[in-house]
Amino acid sequence: MYWLASGLLYRRVVSPFTKLDPRIKLLIAIEFFVLSLLASSVIGVAIIIASIVAVAAFARSLRRVGRTVAFSLIFATFIFVLNLWIGLGLLRSLTFALRFIAIIGSTSIFFITTSPDELEQIMKWMRIPRDVVFAFVTAVRFIPVVMLDAFQIMDAQKSRGLELEKGGLLSRVRNLIPVLIPLVVNSVIRSGELAEAMESRGYGSTPKPTSLYGMRLRWYDKAVLVLSLAVFVLALYIYHFYTFPF
Amino acid sequence: MASKGPEVPLLSVEGLSFSYLDSPRAALTDVNLKINRGEIVILAGQSGCGKSTLLRCVNGLIPHMYPGDYKGRIVVDGDVVAETPMGKLAQMVGFLFQNPENQIFMFSVERDIAFGLENQGLPRQEMRRRVDEVMGLLHIEPLALRPPHELSDGQKQRVALAGIIAMRPNLVILDEPTSLLDPKTASELVSLVSKLNKELGITFVIVEHRLELLTPIADRIVVMDKGRVVMEGTPTEVLTNPASSTHGLAIPPVFSLYSELAERGSRLPRAPLTPEEMAQELNAP
Ligand SMILES: Nc1ncnc2c1ncn2[C@@H]1O[C@H](COP(=O)(O)OP(=O)(O)OP(=O)(O)O)[C@@H](O)[C@H]1O
Numbered sequence: 001m002y003w004l005a006s007g008l009l010y011r012r013v014v015s016p017f018t019k020l021d022p023r024i025k026l027l028i029a030i031e032f033f034v035l036s037l038l039a040s041s042v043i044g045v046a047i048i049i050a051s052i053v054a055v056a057a058f059a060r061s062l063r064r065v066g067r068t069v070a071f072s073l074i075f076a077t078f079i080f081v082l083n084l085w086i087g088l089g090l091l092r093s094l095t096f097a098l099r100f101i102a103i104i105g106s107t108s109i110f111f112i113t114t115s116p117d118e119l120e121q122i123m124k125w126m127r128i129p130r131d132v133v134f135a136f137v138t139a140v141r142f143i144p145v146v147m148l149d150a151f152q153i154m155d156a157q158k159s160r161g162l163e164l165e166k167g168g169l170l171s172r173v174r175n176l177i178p179v180l181i182p183l184v185v186n187s188v189i190r191s192g193e194l195a196e197a198m199e200s201r202g203y204g205s206t207p208k209p210t211s212l213y214g215m216r217l218r219w220y221d222k223a224v225l226v227l228s229l230a231v232f233v234l235a236l237y238i239y240h241f242y243t244f245p246f
Numbered sequence: 247m248a249s250k251g252p253e254v255p256l257l258s259v260e261g262l263s264f265s266y267l268d269s270p271r272a273a274l275t276d277v278n279l280k281i282n283r284g285e286i287v288i289l290a291g292q293s294g295c296g297k298s299t300l301l302r303c304v305n306g307l308i309p310h311m312y313p314g315d316y317k318g319r320i321v322v323d324g325d326v327v328a329e330t331p332m333g334k335l336a337q338m339v340g341f342l343f344q345n346p347e348n349q350i351f352m353f354s355v356e357r358d359i360a361f362g363l364e365n366q367g368l369p370r371q372e373m374r375r376r377v378d379e380v381m382g383l384l385h386i387e388p389l390a391l392r393p394p395h396e397l398s399d400g401q402k403q404r405v406a407l408a409g410i411i412a413m414r415p416n417l418v419i420l421d422e423p424t425s426l427l428d429p430k431t432a433s434e435l436v437s438l439v440s441k442l443n444k445e446l447g448i449t450f451v452i453v454e455h456r457l458e459l460l461t462p463i464a465d466r467i468v469v470m471d472k473g474r475v476v477m478e479g480t481p482t483e484v485l486t487n488p489a490s491s492t493h494g495l496a497i498p499p500v501f502s503l504y505s506e507l508a509e510r511g512s513r514l515p516r517a518p519l520t521p522e523e524m525a526q527e528l529n530a531p
């Protein structure tokens with residue numbers, strides 16, 4: 001179970017892709033996303049997925065992207081079977097299923113290669129109010145902490161004889177109460193302490209807070225920007241004027 | 247700001263009483279206390295006697311964040327706390343809390359250290375300079391880019407302290423900062439406090455139950471009981487006074503041994519503060 005919480009933790013990876021300006025990473029993800037939505041052939045979607053995999057490799061995040069994609073395979077299979085069942089035919093069902101994988105891949109490439117810090121900068125760049133941004137940052141920061149807290153409480157209650165996996169659905173839900181109550185209490189205490197610490201460090205004391213980090217497009221970012229736009233336009237062109245055999 | 251002679255205390259609590267909103271009992275009753283620049287003061291007393299409440303009053307969380315019945319006043323560095331905005335107080339009084347986890351907001355150590363400076367709106371180069379300086383001072387440069395979940399509790403506490411020191415406060419208050427740390431990490435934090443006191447002249451008020459951790463570096467102990475200040479003096483004065491144990495203090499063995507010896511008529515030439523000092527005194531001809 002612990003892997004689930006640790007999977008949510010951001011890992012710093014240094015790679016040619018991760019060190020791009022976050023806006024460029026977002027753009028590339030959006031381009032992949034749009035292309036996945038447009039692609040209407042098995043080959044077309046397959047090429048997109050292959051490109052996503054290539055980018056993931058470039059970002060040294062193949063394993064983490066692969067893990068999300070593997071997870072989405074369950075749903076993709078479901079989509080495939082469902083479409084086949086309603087009579088869409090093998091190729092179209094396969095396209096739909098693959099498209100789903102491509103969409104998941106394109107989003108996960110962004111979230112896996114972008115640090116919470118960079119997400120925050122993008123949000124600020126989009127002029128989202130600071131309190132909203134900070135609430136988001138705190139949520140991302142503490143969700144894994146609270147999850148680990150939950151597992152610790154579960155272990156503690158299990159060692160005191162709580163049997164979480166016993167009984168029917170109703171009693172299983174009821175069994176969760178001794179876990180949920182301490183979890184809620186802990187979280188309330190935690191949020192009180194966080195509020196105190198924020199106030200003590202002057203949060204909200206000036207209407208114009210600054211940031212240690214900033215986003216700046218370097219020549220490298222600009223080159224990738226131009227390249228990715230060129231590839232994107234080319235892909236749109238191919239999509240428009242060329243039909244894949246299947 | 248008024249001119250400050252050397253005799254003007256950095257912190258002065260004058261007739262302070264406070265009860266939390268909707269609480270029948272007063273958490274603080276007529277507290278008077280003066281703390282001078284450069285002092286290290288231990289705030290001791292049983293659980294629930296009002297130590298945390300007093301610290302909240304010192305940095306302005308009370309009354310700015312916690313409403314309640316507030317009487318008397320606190321002056322820090324010439325400013326009356328209740329009339330000074332939290333943002334300004336944050337720069338004058340740093341507050342290190344017990345739980346290191348809940349004081350780190352950002353995803354890298356250096357960014358978290360800059361948190362208070364960002365809130366202040368300092369320009370980026372100035373923040374960079376201060377962050378690097380503080381990381382050097384606290385020997386945490388190698389952690390600069392680490393996310394919080396890759397830090398030990400002791401490292402987190404150090405990072406939280408760095409974030410406070412970066413704001414250049416004159417006074418730093420610590421509420422049971424070591425209670426979640428192992429003994430070795432705890433004593434490292436204590437050495438750090440001593441270093442910051444000596445090198446930067448920062449004044450410290452520390453709530454701590456394990457008195458023996460701090461008595462070697464503390465100038466004074468203030469003992470509270472049921473919301474009042476009941477004893478005050480140097481560690482030796484307070485801890486060799488039989489009254490101190492009635493207020494629920496855990497007297498470190500060095501001091502109880504010293505009192506015991508004195509009672510039996512063998513007064514040591516100098517009251518020791520650590521077991522090592524005591525051994526020296528006992529071995530002296
Ligand atoms: N937020 C609050 N709201 C209402 N009452 C509070 C609040 N915080 C503390 N109190 C009460 O105020 C009194 C003093 O509490 P305080 O936390 O200051 O004690 P303390 O000396 O810090 O104790 P400890 O050693 O356990 O931390 C207690 O009676 C406590 O129940």
Ligand SMILES: [Mg+2]
Nearest residue numbers: 297298299421
């Ligand atoms: Mg307390």
